[in-house]
Every structure is written in structure tokens, then in C-alpha cells.
Amino acid sequence: MKLFIPGPTEVSSEVLNEMARPAIGHRTAECAELWKTARAGLGRLMQTRNEVLILTAPASAMMEGAIRNTVKTRSLHLINGAFSKRWFDIAKSCGVDAIAATKPMGEGFTADDLRAALSEYGPVDAITVVHNETSTGVMNPIQDYRAVLADFPDTLLLVDTVSSMAGAPVYVDDWGIDVCLFGIQKCMALPAGLAIAAVSESALNRAQEIEHRGWFLDFLRLQKANLKEQSPTTPSTAHLYALVRQLERIEEEGLKNRWARHEEMAQFIRNWAVGHGWEMFPAPELCSNTVSCIARGDGPDFVPALDALKEQGFLLSNGYGDLKGKTFRIGHMGEHSMKCIREITSLMDEALSICPT
Ligand SMILES: Cc1ncc(COP(=O)(O)O)c(C=O)c1O
The missing domain is CATH 3.40.640.10 (Type I PLP-dependent aspartate aminotransferase-like (Major domain))
Incomplete structure (x- = not known):
């Protein structure tokens, strides 16, 4: 996984x-x-x-x-x-x-x-x-x-x-x-x-x-x-x-380079999420660079796509506690790179195009 x-x-x-x-x-x-x-x-x-x-x-x-x-x-x-x-x-x-x-x-x-x-x-x-x-x-x-x-x-x-x-x-x-x-x-x-x-x-x-x-x-x-x-x-x-x-x-790697890598991944995820009609759960100035919490907004239901990705061996997180089904979370941290963030988002796009929303 x-x-x-x-x-x-x-x-x-x-x-x-x-x-x-x-x-x-x-x-x-x-x-x-x-x-x-x-x-x-x-x-x-x-x-x-x-x-x-x-x-x-x-x-x-x-x-x-x-x-x-x-x-x-x-x-x-x-x-x-x-x-x-x-x-x-x-x-x-x-x-x-x-x-x-x-x-x-x-x-x-x-x-x-x-x-x-x-x-x-x-x-x-x-x-x-x-x-x-x-x-x-x-x-x-x-x-x-x-x-x-x-x-x-x-x-x-x-x-x-x-x-x-x-x-x-x-x-x-x-x-x-x-x-x-x-x-x-x-x-x-x-x-x-x-x-x-x-x-x-x-x-x-x-x-x-x-x-x-x-x-x-x-x-x-x-x-x-x-x-x-x-x-x-x-x-x-x-x-x-x-x-x-x-x-x-x-x-x-260099600490500042590492922080910049996390920021780049976060920015990419935010643009991708908004492009789907979803919204970032926090206000823009509070959005984390290591974990993105994405709310449904006007976007499609993400839960079937999360399940489909899990079947394929990729684990993302549903919302925490009361936020389950209302938000989902992506951890873009540690060893992750822009390459794997591009991969996971396109896999999610594929799953969204197939899954009922
Ligand atoms: C912000 C924060 N604090 C504390 C914890 C608790 O960490 P641990 O499970 O190692 O006790 C977590 C775990 O996810 C966390 O995200």
C-alpha cells in the first residue's frame, strides 16, 4: 500500500x-x-x-x-x-x-x-x-x-x-x-x-x-x-x-529545499482540488503545506474514488471524525515528490471519471 x-x-x-x-x-x-x-x-x-x-x-x-x-x-x-x-x-x-x-x-x-x-x-x-x-x-x-x-x-x-x-x-x-x-x-x-x-x-x-x-x-x-x-x-x-x-x-537535501518541496506539492494539490470544484477546508492563509484538507464544495463526491484508489493500493484519508464524507485529506510529506503527487492526482482523476458521483 x-x-x-x-x-x-x-x-x-x-x-x-x-x-x-x-x-x-x-x-x-x-x-x-x-x-x-x-x-x-x-x-x-x-x-x-x-x-x-x-x-x-x-x-x-x-x-x-x-x-x-x-x-x-x-x-x-x-x-x-x-x-x-x-x-x-x-x-x-x-x-x-x-x-x-x-x-x-x-x-x-x-x-x-x-x-x-x-x-x-x-x-x-x-x-x-x-x-x-x-x-x-x-x-x-x-x-x-x-x-x-x-x-x-x-x-x-x-x-x-x-x-x-x-x-x-x-x-x-x-x-x-x-x-x-x-x-x-x-x-x-x-x-x-x-x-x-x-x-x-x-x-x-x-x-x-x-x-x-x-x-x-x-x-x-x-x-x-x-x-x-x-x-x-x-x-x-x-x-x-x-x-x-x-x-x-x-x-x-537542505532544510529550506525540503520546505520548498512541501510547499510546491501543497500548491499543486490546492490548484488541482479547486479545479474540481472542491474547496480548501481552511482559509487560504491557514492552509498547511504538509497536509491538505479538501471540502466537497461544488465538486463531485470523492468517497467512491478514495475507495477505488485503496483497491489499487493507494491510501488517502477520508475526513477526520465529524468531517468524514465532508472532507478528505492528502498527506504530501516526507519522501513524497512532485512526481508522485502528479501520479496520485491523475489516478484520482481516473477513478473520479469511472466512479458514480
Ligand atoms: C498533530 C498531531 N499531534 C499528535 C499526534 C499523535 O501522535 P502519536 O500517534 O504518535 O501519539 C498526531 C497523530 O497523527 C498528530 O497529527
Whole structure:
């Protein structure tokens, strides 16, 4: 099955081969070297000098870790889709006073929206926001938030970049992100299995003030183990080998070239979708460059064509949750190129011409 869902996505055979290397001891010099190389590469990818943490876990684990380590009593959650809602649910389940600022799916949060939410609900220890809402194809303008947060110095900025990191610009230090987290199964084009975070000094200082941070997700424990270039628990060395190779491949391509490739694919998909009478679900200025969420508009029913493509071995995504049947999503990320985007769209055109609409 060829994956055009918004993650997990295609993995290159070169990277897959790395995962077949023999297991190594996780307290060896070889593993420490791998850990160190991975963390250095991740710092460059995220444009940060902050502490880089790696967990063998899904991204949701790091979402929980971010809450446990930075929220003493109260958190504010910008919710405009399924994953931002998940972060709110995680916070509630951790027992903090979690407050939701909600917008309809398809909309985003401007800096003014952030200021209004903080003024209404603050003071809070942290705000959570999803950079790229995979459920709706909305990219929030995180780059504009720093100026607002300058007026709220005790509020930390926690950002989920799960489906944007390595596919769209994210400047952790310049944007003032205190916890920037992601998984590796989206634009990183690796099999799911590692959760990564860059954590600022302010966030680590906050963790010092929180007694019950848990054990597995304790950022200070992870930071301490980093001093020895180790994980407190046994990491997936198969993933570490693959990660290091993929970080090299990303640097070989050039990060800016990679972002431009994603943007070109996104632009092509948008034109193609509008040409069919469909509409982009988000407003133009919020459309993601890594996942397109396309609404029916005046266009044909796409569900039979999605089913036909699945039969042929190409997987695209129906809408998420309530948006099923009303929208569909194409992941154009990671290893995808203009060539395969042209292929998948013409296959979809063929399927549309045959299927009843
Ligand atoms: C934006 C976003 N955040 C979080 C997650 C959760 O990731 P995981 O399944 O690795 O926990 C996803 C998964 O699709 C996502 O798209």
C-alpha cells in the first residue's frame, strides 16, 4: 500500500535498511555516539540550542510529558481540531485545571486570538497549541505568538509540531517555543516510534518546581541521562540508526529545499482540488503545506474514488471524525515528490471519471 495519508508516511529503503542493523547494548559507547549525533542533528533541524529529549514512545507521550513538567495548576489550550483537543484531554486527565479556548474546525488562532484568550482566562502556567492541525489541514501562525507572550512572562508556550517538523519552517528559538514536540512518522518519514522535544531553560526550571512529574516522562530525568548521552530506559536503537541516517539525508537535501518541496506539492494539490470544484477546508492563509484538507464544495463526491484508489493500493484519508464524507485529506510529506503527487492526482482523476458521483 502506498501511503498518502497524513502520516504515517512512506519510508525510504535506505532508511529501512538502517533499522535492520544488529542490536547494540544501550549502555555502550557506540549507543552514546548514536544518541549524541541524533540530538545534535535534531537541534539543527529544530533551529534550537534548547535541551533535546528523545523518548521511545508515540508523540502523545511527549504531549503528556509537556503537561506534567510545566503545569503547576492551570493550563490554557487553543483547540481547533482533534489533536489540539487531545492535548486538552491529556491535561485534564493529569488533574490540572485545564481551560479550553475553542474555535470551529478549519479555523486558526491569530496572535490577537491568543491575547484575547490569555486576557480572558489567564494567568496560566502554559498554553498548548498544535502548529499543524492534521485533522483539518490548518497551520497556526505560531511565529506571531512570541510578541504576545512577552506580556505574559510566566506563561510557557508548548507547541505540537508533529505534522509540520521537517516539512515546514519551525524556528524553536526565534519563535520562543518552550516545549516543541513531534513524532517521527510524518514529515520526518520514519516509522513511528520516537517522540522528540526541545525544552527551554524556563520549562526545565518550571519542572524543578513540580514535585510529581511522573517517572518515564520526567524531563529532568531525561536531561540528566542526556549528560551521559543515554536514555534512562532502553531505547529503540533501530529507530536511532534510522533517525541519524534520515537527519543526514535531510541535511543533504537542505532544510529550506525540503520546505520548498512541501510547499510546491501543497500548491499543486490546492490548484488541482479547486479545479474540481472542491474547496480548501481552511482559509487560504491557514492552509498547511504538509497536509491538505479538501471540502466537497461544488465538486463531485470523492468517497467512491478514495475507495477505488485503496483497491489499487493507494491510501488517502477520508475526513477526520465529524468531517468524514465532508472532507478528505492528502498527506504530501516526507519522501513524497512532485512526481508522485502528479501520479496520485491523475489516478484520482481516473477513478473520479469511472466512479458514480
Ligand atoms: C498533530 C498531531 N499531534 C499528535 C499526534 C499523535 O501522535 P502519536 O500517534 O504518535 O501519539 C498526531 C497523530 O497523527 C498528530 O497529527
